[in-house]
Amino acid sequence: MEEKELVEFIAKRLVDDPDGVEVKIIEGEKSTILELKVNPNDIGKIIGKRGRIASALRTILFATSMKSGKRVMLEIIDN
Numbered sequence: 001m002e003e004k005e006l007v008e009f010i011a012k013r014l015v016d017d018p019d020g021v022e023v024k025i026i027e028g029e030k031s032t033i034l035e036l037k038v039n040p041n042d043i044g045k046i047i048g049k050r051g052r053i054a055s056a057l058r059t060i061l062f063a064t065s066m067k068s069g070k071r072v073m074l075e076i077i078d079n
Contacts, residue, residue, distance in 0.1 A: 003064055003072050007034055010057060015042035031071040034061070040079050047076060 004023050012018035020039035025032060038046055047054045058074050065072035 003032070003061055004034060006064060007036060007057065007061070007074065010060075011036060011038060011046060014045050014053065015039065016045070017042055031073060032065075032076060033073050035075050035077050037077045037079065040071055043076070 004025055007045070008021060008023050011021045013024070015021060015038055017039040020037075020042065024035040024037070024038040034064065036046065045053070046057075048056075053074060061072045061074055
């Protein structure tokens with residue numbers, strides 16, 4: 001699935017510990033949820049100031065999911 005690969009690619013370049021990045025897919029009938037887990041020390045780098053990076057990631061996912069017609073949502077999991 002290309003959305004998962006896209007989130008992994010972007011997240012690994014934002015964090016200090018790229019090996020700690022994990023993306024899990026939860027498929028639904030009309031939507032897909034991507035759960036992003038990172039090292040607890042890197043959570044702030046994924047969320048960004050006032051959530052701007054997280055918002056940008058969600059916007060990119062929305063744009064890429066238009067092809068498939070399914071809604072793709074990103075959840076950032078805090079350990």
